[in-house]
Structures are given as structure tokens and as C-alpha cells.
Amino acid sequence: MEAKDDVIFKNRLDRHHDELRWLYMELYQNGDMFAELCSKMYEYYKIRREQLKNRDESREKETNWFQKKDMLGMMLYIDNFAGNIKGVSEKLSYLKECNVNCIHLMPFLDTPRGRSDGGYAVSDFRKVRPDLGTMEDLSELADKCHQNGMNLCMDFVMNHTSEEHDWAKRARQGEGEYMSRYFFYQNREIPERYEQTVPQVFPTTAPGNFTYLPEMDHYVMTTFYPYQWDLNYRNPRVFNEMMYNFLFLANQGMDIIRIDAVPYIWKELGTQCRNLKQVHTIVRMMRMIAEIVCPSVLLLGEVVMEPEKVVPYFGTVEKPECHMLYNVTTMATTWNTVATKDTRLLKKQMDIVNRLPKQYTFLNYLRCHDDIGWGLDYPTLRGWGMNEPQHKRFLNDYFTGKVEGSVSRGELYNDDPVTQDARLCGTTASMCGVECAGFKGSKLDDQEGEMVRAVRLDIMLHAYMLTQSGIPMLYSGDEIGQTNDYSYKRDPEKAEDSRYIHRGSFHWDLAEKKENPLTVEGAVFQALNRLEHIRRQENVFDRNAEVYTYDVHEDAILGILREYQDERFIALFNFSDKSEKAWIQEEGIYRNLMNGEKVELNNIIIPGHDFLWCKKIL
Ligand code: GLC
DSSP, rough: OHHHHHHHHHHHHHEEEEEEEHHHHHHHHHHHHHHHHHHHHHHHHHHHHHHHHHHHOOOOOOOOGGSTTOOOEEEEEEEEEESOOOOHHHHHHHHHTOOOEEEEEEOEOOOOOTTTTGTOOOOOEEEGGGGOHHHHHHHHHHHHHHHHTOOOOOOOSSSSEEEEHHHHHHHTTOOOOHHHHBBBEEESHHHHHHHHHHHBBBTBBBSEEEETTTTTEEEESSSSSSSSBBBOSSSSHHHHHHHHHHHHHHHOSSEEEETGGGGGGOOTTTTOOSSSSHHHHHHHHHHHHHHHHTTTTTEEEOOOEEEEEHGGBBBBBBBBSSEEEHHHHHHHHHHHHHHOOOOHHHHHHHHHHHHHOOOEEEESSSSSSSSSOOOOOOHHHHHTOOOOOHHHHHHHHHHHTOOOOOOOOEEHHHHHEEOOOOOOOOOOHHTTTTTHHHHTTTTTTTTHHHHHHHHHHHHHHHHHHHHHHSEEETTTTGGTTOOGGGGGGOOTTTTTTTGGOOOOOOOOOGGGGOOTSSSHHHHHHHHHHHHHHHHHHHHGSSTEEEEEEEEEOOOOEEEEEETTTTTEEEEEEEESSOEEEEEEEEOOOOTTTTOOOEOOOEEEEEEEOOOEEEEEEE
């Protein structure tokens, strides 16, 4: 057995060794540290549990397992969802009912209270936050997920550590070895030079990119919050140690590792310190390291940027980097379409994505734990007579319910008085009008009422998300139309950060209504369930299907055509709140997959915020 194991490792190492060494030496010119990395990789391989090694072996044979049409993810906060990790284990049956087979556990590693950025300031990469459980609980959960056909995803926050991380504490004591793992400066000279070219991530909640530490009389680089110290990846010790942490976490049974804020990990004076070529070198090395030690583990890159910046993180066919990336521009453009009721920009964006190679896997989502940044194609909007600041203001006014007729209830995030570049927070349901309709006492039995319309929009958006190729990722709570949670305002540790408005506790009491279609929870849950089942069953959702937008000569309606072998599927989504006609002339008979009825696609009327999913049958 020993010997067979060693052969497997050796073969995998041989496959990547030369390229890995080349990249490592290019970056670090340090053969000893490279040798250390190789021997540590072997150690992590040796201690990898047998069942995980089996998982590696079977997934190496089926490398595109994650691109199957039955993949459905959900991201959730352990405490909000089920108190602790053991609680999540007990709730797997609920997630199964949601058809979820990939669980993204939001950050759960140890992090200081009140200075944690929702867990994105890690003080110990090898310890679970005590109130959530232990590493053993995590491994047990992973095993249980695997037994139930589910995958587990976690964040690897690699750009920075918490100021309470052991390295940071030692750096604070003035230990040079540890100071060199961060970016320390004695005076403002270099920080000021950086500030000239580096944009700010949190202009209101955490302005600037450096923090002054009075006890040391030094500045430290803090791109995100002042308590998140940027790691210095020029130091090979940082790279190696972080890779050991990565492998340690992978060995707990993770299937997907989300590499947080990855574009930021390499810094260079005179640049924006984003997406530098060394970032790609590092991601490529991580990919090879994973393929050597734990090849079933996939990399999900968090690159919240415009498409030209995102796509390079897939790497090339010979030198792949991330297995999957967020379809962030499509997400932002979707919400833009909700506000403008004009699908032209969305069509354009979808055409860009549809033209990309099919092996590029995107994660599609409506909402996640972060704000929505208005990263849209402004040159195109400008061509249509819209200017950027004004349009952003319109979107923010729309989603905060300030525009006449808007029923959306969102909140601004990092409203920068200088750039006026505010972003937006809120749950899908609140942004679709469920919250507003609820306050007015509107109920689902009123067919023309506000609640019916809000729920319809919510479902339509999910249907549209599920129509796209890639992995649909639900945000916990959205499956029952959960609205905003304002309780964060009473918590001084959260009050400043409006992202907590959509990070509320999961309402198990409301979830109990999921079988009753006359409740919001039931209406949303049942519709999503139906959509998800159809997506699993129908071949047109195969990742190899040809996907096009379909022009129906009505800007409020988005048409999508999916073709696979001889099957043809057409989806129509009306983003307007009024009935609109899709000017479409399709031969033959279609079946409405939602209700089973036959339809002819002949200049068809779609009610406001409604959709049609249909497949050609004759
Ligand atoms: C990522 C996370 C975000 C966090 C930031 C800093 O962008 O999604 O929530 O604030 O990284 O770690």
C-alpha cells in the first residue's frame, strides 16, 4: 500500500515538478525553500485520509464532475444557519430538500470578535472559531457531506491575516522575521507613493491602504480593514507557510477552496496592486500544488472585477489556474436590468460570456454575502446616452426605494462622498419588493397584489439564473424569500457595515411554511424546487449545450436559447412589471416545462415579471 501511494505522489509530482520549480525560482530564487515545499507536500499527502485519497483518484478520472447540470450550491453562515458545525451536520436533510449538493460555509476560522470582517480576518488558519466547533467537527461534516453526495467549500483568506494572528503579534513585538511577512514602513513616504496609484476598497468604512501603529511608530499595509494586515508574498516563507495552511485545510475534506480577494495578493509600487502577473504565477503554483497533493480539490477564485480581468484567472488549457470564477458582471448587470427594465446591456454581457470556451465554469448567483458593486459596461451605456455617476445614482436610488414606483428595499454600502460610488446591500426578496409588500399587508391570495408581483420577480430572477450555464449558487434564505435583517444596527460591532443587512439568521420558523404555496416561503421554495428538478432532468442544461440570447424585439424581454443535440429550449424573461409581447415566431409546438402545458411561440405575451421555460416537443 505504502509503495502504491508513493508512486501516485511521485507521478503527480513528476508531472508538475519542472514547471512548479521554474515558477517558484522565477519568483523567489530560493532552492532550499522550494525543496522544503516539496517535502512538505509529501507530508501533507502522506497524512491525507484514505477516503479523501480515494476521492482524489475517482475525480482525477472524471475531471469535469463539477460541471454537471445537477450541481447546485448554497452559501451559508454556520452560526446563522444552524448555530455551529454540528448543527449544520444535523440540517443536511434540509439542504438536500433544497437540492443543494455543494455547501459553501462562510468563514469559520478563528477571528477576533468585533475586528473580524465577517470572518475574513483570520487569526489562526488551523483553528475553528470556538463557538462554531472544532477541526474534528469540520472533518466529520465533510465526511457526512461526502456520504450524502455533497461537496464542501470554504474560504481561504490569503491576502491578509488578522492583526491578532501569531505572525502579526510577533511583528508588533518588532521581530524582523515576522515584520518581513507584512509590509512595514517607518514613515509615510512609501505609503504615500502607494496611495497615489492604489484605489480604496472600503473608502468610507476603512479609508486608505495603510494603518499607523503608534506603539511601533510604523505603518503597515492594510488594503481592507485596518485590522487585516496584507501578507507580503515576496517573502517565500509567507508563500510556503500559506500553502501549508491551504493543504492542511484541504485535508479536512474540502472539495472547493475559495481563494479570497486573490487579485490583491501581489503589491508593486506605481501600480494599482491588482491582478499583477505574479498573482497568476502564485495561483498557477497553487493549482499544481493541489493537483499533486489533493487533486479532488478545486479552486474557486474570487475576482470581483470586469470580465477582461476575471477570465485570465482560468489560465490556459496547458496551464490552468482556477477551476471556477464568479460571474460577477452578469450578476451586477442583472440587477441593473431589474431597475432599468431594459435587457440590452444584459444581452450584450451574456453574449460575451456565451462566447467563452465551455470549459470555463462560472458560478452564477443573484446575491452573496457581499454588496453589489455597479461594475457595468459604462462605455456601452454612454453610447446610449447614460453617464456613469448619474446612472449609479439612479440604481442606488432605485434599490433603496427612492425612485417613484420602486418597491425595492436595499441599503447603500460605502457611500463614498468623493467618488459617489456607493454600492448596494439587501436580500433578493427585499430587493424584489417582498419586504415592502409585506409591510403593506399584501398577501398572495390577491392575484394582482404587490406580494404576488414581488414573488414573481424573485422567482423569475432565479429561473433566469438557473438558465445560465455554470454552477448556480443560492444564498441561504433566498430559497424561502427571506427579507432584510435590520438587527445589525443595534450591534455596535456590525452597525457600520451594512452588508450585515443580508447576513441575518436563517428563519427556521418561516422555513416551516415551505410546503404551503400560499405563503411567500412556500411559493418561492416550491418554484425553485421545480426549476431545479427540471434543470437536472433536461439535457438542454448540459454544459456542452449551445447557448445564445434570442432577440424578441422587445427590450424588456430577455430571450435565451439553449440547444443540445436535437433538443431546443427557449426561455423568456419579462423584466418589465407590465405585460409585454415577445415578437417571436417559432415553428412547432413547445411544452411549458413549469406547468406541462403546450404552447406555441408565436408573438407571445408574457405577464409583468413573469417567465417562460419551454422545450420543443414537435
Ligand atoms: C472578500 C470578501 C469580503 C471581504 C474581503 C476582505 O472580498 O468577499 O467579504 O471583506 O474579501 O477579506
